[in-house]
Amino acid sequence: MSRTAIQELSDGQTLAQSFQAADKQLRVNRQGGKYILLKLSDRSGTIVGMMWNADETTFDTFDRGDFIHCSGRTQIHNGALQMIVTEIQRMDPAEVDSSDFDRFDADQAESNLTRLRELLATISHPHLDALVQTYLKDEAFLQSFQLAAAAVTNHHAYPGGLLEHTVNMMELVRLISPRYGNLDTDLLMVGAFLHDLGKIDELKSSGEISYTDRGQLVGHIVIGVQRLNEKIAETESASGNAFPTELRHQLEHLVVSHHGLQEYGSPKIPVTLEAIALNHIDNLDAKLASYTSIIESDVAADGNWTNYHPSIGRKLWKGQS
Structure with a gap:
C-alpha cells in the first residue's frame, strides 16, 4: 500500500x-x-x-x-x-x-561504531585507554549503544542517534582541543564518550522512543556515573591495578556537569576546563542538529524563513529558495 x-x-x-x-x-x-x-x-x-x-x-x-x-x-x-x-x-x-517505520540505519550505525573505535584508539593515557577498552570489549553494551537514541525529542531523537551524537562530539574534541594547550585531550575525549551513556538505560529505543521506568526514576546522569564506576571496577579486576582516584573524580565530574547549569539538570556546574569545553561541545552539536531538524521540517509559506518557534524564540533562516 x-x-x-x-x-x-x-x-x-x-x-x-x-x-x-x-x-x-x-x-x-x-x-x-x-x-x-x-x-x-x-x-x-x-x-x-x-x-x-x-x-x-x-x-x-x-x-x-x-x-x-x-x-x-x-x-x-x-x-x-x-x-x-x-x-x-x-x-x-x-x-x-x-x-516505512524503522528509523534505525544499520549501515550508518556500523560506520559510526568503526569511527568511534578509531577515535578511542588515539588515547595514550594508560588508565583511560584501559577503561575505554573495557567498554569496547562489552558486546552487549556496544549492541545497545548502536541502537540507542540521544533524546525523545529535540536532537538525535532516533535509534542510532546517541552514537552519532557521541562521535560528532569526539570529532569536535579533535578539532578544538589542540587549539588550547591547557586542555587534556585524552580526558576530554573520554568525557565526550562517557557523557550520555546513561541514556542507553534511560530511554527505550525499540518502537516509539520513550523513557524507561529507571530513566524516569533515576535519569541518565546518575545512571552514567553508576555505569562508569562499574566499568572502572571491571578495569581494575582485569588489570590488577588500582584506577587513580583523582582521575575517577575528573571523569565523574565530566558526566555530572555536562548540562552546564543546575536548572538544565546538572547536579554540578562545570569547574574544570575540560568540563567547560565538554558542555559547550555538547550544546553545539545538539543545537545544530535540533535547528537543522526545524529547518528541514518547516512548512512556512515564506521560503526563506521558518515559522516562529516559541521554544527557541526565533525564526530560522532557511536560505534563498
Missing part, C-alpha cells in the same frame, strides 16, 4: 494511509466535547493528529505503538502542519511495510 512520508506532507492534502500511533490522549474541549490528540509517526518524522467529536469507544480501539489507518486532511495550525483525522482503524502489523 503506497503512502506519503510525513516529511513529504504539505498543507491541504487528503490522506488515507498508515501511521504508527506514537502517543494518544483523550481530551475535553471548553464546550465539554471530547477529542483525541494523536502523535503520528513514521520513519521520516512525526505529525500531530486531531480527531474531533471522538469518544472512549474510538480511543480504546488501538494502543500506543499500534499501526493505524487514518483518513483525514492536513492543515497548518500555529505555523505547524497537523492532520485533522476523521477515521481511525487499527491495523495488523503484517499489513504495513516495516521499512
Whole structure:
C-alpha cells in the first residue's frame, strides 16, 4: 500500500494511509466535547493528529505503538502542519511495510561504531585507554549503544542517534582541543564518550522512543556515573591495578556537569576546563542538529524563513529558495 512520508506532507492534502500511533490522549474541549490528540509517526518524522467529536469507544480501539489507518486532511495550525483525522482503524502489523517505520540505519550505525573505535584508539593515557577498552570489549553494551537514541525529542531523537551524537562530539574534541594547550585531550575525549551513556538505560529505543521506568526514576546522569564506576571496577579486576582516584573524580565530574547549569539538570556546574569545553561541545552539536531538524521540517509559506518557534524564540533562516 503506497503512502506519503510525513516529511513529504504539505498543507491541504487528503490522506488515507498508515501511521504508527506514537502517543494518544483523550481530551475535553471548553464546550465539554471530547477529542483525541494523536502523535503520528513514521520513519521520516512525526505529525500531530486531531480527531474531533471522538469518544472512549474510538480511543480504546488501538494502543500506543499500534499501526493505524487514518483518513483525514492536513492543515497548518500555529505555523505547524497537523492532520485533522476523521477515521481511525487499527491495523495488523503484517499489513504495513516495516521499512516505512524503522528509523534505525544499520549501515550508518556500523560506520559510526568503526569511527568511534578509531577515535578511542588515539588515547595514550594508560588508565583511560584501559577503561575505554573495557567498554569496547562489552558486546552487549556496544549492541545497545548502536541502537540507542540521544533524546525523545529535540536532537538525535532516533535509534542510532546517541552514537552519532557521541562521535560528532569526539570529532569536535579533535578539532578544538589542540587549539588550547591547557586542555587534556585524552580526558576530554573520554568525557565526550562517557557523557550520555546513561541514556542507553534511560530511554527505550525499540518502537516509539520513550523513557524507561529507571530513566524516569533515576535519569541518565546518575545512571552514567553508576555505569562508569562499574566499568572502572571491571578495569581494575582485569588489570590488577588500582584506577587513580583523582582521575575517577575528573571523569565523574565530566558526566555530572555536562548540562552546564543546575536548572538544565546538572547536579554540578562545570569547574574544570575540560568540563567547560565538554558542555559547550555538547550544546553545539545538539543545537545544530535540533535547528537543522526545524529547518528541514518547516512548512512556512515564506521560503526563506521558518515559522516562529516559541521554544527557541526565533525564526530560522532557511536560505534563498
